[in-house]
Amino acid sequence: MSTHPGLDGEPIYLDYNATTPIDPAVVTAMRPYLATGFGNPSSAHRYATAPAAALATARTQVAALIGADPTGIVFTGSGSEADNLAIRGTVLAAPDHRRHVITQATEHPAVLATCQALHRLHGIKVTVLPVDAHGLVDPADLHAAITPRTALVSIMLANNETGTIQPIAELAAIAHTHGAVIHTDAAQAAGKIPIDVDALGVDLVTLVGHKMYAPKGIAALYRRPGLTLEPIIYGGGQEHGLRAGTENVPYAVALGTAANLSRANLDSELSRLTELRDRLHQALNTALPDRIHLHGHADQRLPNTLNISITGVPGTELLAAVPQLAASTGSACHSGITEPSPVLTAMSLDRDRALGAIRLSLGRWTTTADVDQAANLLATAARRRHSDAERERLCAAVESAGEDSDLRG
CATH class of the missing domain: 3.40.640.10 (Type I PLP-dependent aspartate aminotransferase-like (Major domain))
Known part of the structure; x- marks a missing residue:
């Protein structure tokens, strides 16, 4: 499969549900x-x-x-x-x-x-x-x-x-x-x-x-x-x-x-995209065990679409940390306030899960290498975000303990 002239390799394009390159x-x-x-x-x-x-x-x-x-x-x-x-x-x-x-x-x-x-x-x-x-x-x-x-x-x-x-x-x-x-x-x-x-x-x-x-x-x-x-x-x-x-x-x-x-190409693309979608999902699950949450039906869904959230990571922050990847979040910003997607809200997802959602949608020019690299980029960014949050939590705990000691003194 030749490369599309509009896709020059970076960022990796996983936003086919938003729009597709013209064949x-x-x-x-x-x-x-x-x-x-x-x-x-x-x-x-x-x-x-x-x-x-x-x-x-x-x-x-x-x-x-x-x-x-x-x-x-x-x-x-x-x-x-x-x-x-x-x-x-x-x-x-x-x-x-x-x-x-x-x-x-x-x-x-x-x-x-x-x-x-x-x-x-x-x-x-x-x-x-x-x-x-x-x-x-x-x-x-x-x-x-x-x-x-x-x-x-x-x-x-x-x-x-x-x-x-x-x-x-x-x-x-x-x-x-x-x-x-x-x-x-x-x-x-x-x-x-x-x-x-x-x-x-x-x-x-x-x-x-x-x-x-x-x-x-x-x-x-x-x-x-x-x-x-x-x-x-x-x-x-x-x-x-x-x-x-x-x-x-x-x-x-x-x-x-x-x-x-x-x-x-319907049958062959359906099979190929399903395999790539599931490969991406599995790679994320392996890299971030127990932190990946699927949104939507596990079986009754499009072969190219993976909507997930990662525990403790807002979707907008995650994608902002991975400029090498073009994808969509499940939220919209109005007047500086980020609101969760109405679709995910209607599905009764809690606010944190909904705000953590990202949509990864594959298409005609998505390759195995694209999927593997995307999984690695997302997992690395999520781990970094988690480490930073833990560091902030520990610093806050130390500061709080110091204040308590001063008060006792």
């Missing part, structure tokens, strides 16, 4: 439509012929990744836009008596914020289901929450922080029993695990280019044929009338090519 083959495929194939695919002359054909091919390639009908693929500018179209589009097109949406606590902000906006602007009732300690939704909770008024259930396929994979097929069956539409945000799952829309029973699926080696600024929503949605952008009728605006042909080609590459 060179994707760049090659899209280049003609940036250079010479400039025509508007809706035009009626020969300059439109190649772009229109490329757009149709891309639609077919994206559909093939998830076992879908190509006519159901709607290209969008981002995953957030696709989520908005799925959720807002379904609810605003639903009959007046269906004024209820169900989602769950660890969803992407694009889903949660869209549901909140529907409540604020249209009075739609929103139910947010809890998750267990592994981040899983209990289908019994959905069964208890769903009513004849429920228009939509939106549950992500795999979590972006922990990699936990939800029981979507079971949840879809419950939704359909009550006549509700089900949407799943598969931004993190697509290209990493097999997805078949019929096997899952889903009506709407969000796919995102920059999570599977295409550029940022391109995504897609799968809509089951026959399902009515309110458009998100009104205008000239492009994308089945759901997303007006002249199509971004080069980026659609990029997404189609990326989907094709992911489908061709």
Whole structure:
């Protein structure tokens, strides 16, 4: 496996869930439509012929990744836009008596914020289901929450922080029993695990280019044929009338090519990344026995995702001490105050564990050497942090003992 031109060896890149490098083959495929194939695919002359054909091919390639009908693929500018179209589009097109949406606590902000906006602007009732300690939704909770008024259930396929994979097929069956539409945000799952829309029973699926080696600024929503949605952008009728605006042909080609590459290598990459992920986890466990804590489901999770905390080490401090490694923490800083990830909080992790979380996500150009070096860097930094903390504790104890002696004297 050749090295990606954007990865020069350091820092080691283990942040593939945040964004992926664009595959060179994707760049090659899209280049003609940036250079010479400039025509508007809706035009009626020969300059439109190649772009229109490329757009149709891309639609077919994206559909093939998830076992879908190509006519159901709607290209969008981002995953957030696709989520908005799925959720807002379904609810605003639903009959007046269906004024209820169900989602769950660890969803992407694009889903949660869209549901909140529907409540604020249209009075739609929103139910947010809890998750267990592994981040899983209990289908019994959905069964208890769903009513004849429920228009939509939106549950992500795999979590972006922990990699936990939800029981979507079971949840879809419950939704359909009550006549509700089900949407799943598969931004993190697509290209990493097999997805078949019929096997899952889903009506709407969000796919995102920059999570599977295409550029940022391109995504897609799968809509089951026959399902009515309110458009998100009104205008000239492009994308089945759901997303007006002249199509971004080069980026659609990029997404189609990326989907094709992911489908061709799905089985081998799933096996390879699972092995590397587990090697990384084991190396950390060996180096720091009894100090590594896994967040998310041990088995039902993405093959590339390892979310852990190390006892006594805040995640932000740990990564700051290892500039040779590019990864993410499970916390966010607002106005100088570090807050734990809402995902980990929803999983009932205590504050220290949540603030200690780091997400290590592997991808197409991750090597065994990368994993081994990352484990060594993290373990060394954690030991150093632990030694410094012990030294500070002993110094404080000595000072305290001295003060007590002075008082007794």
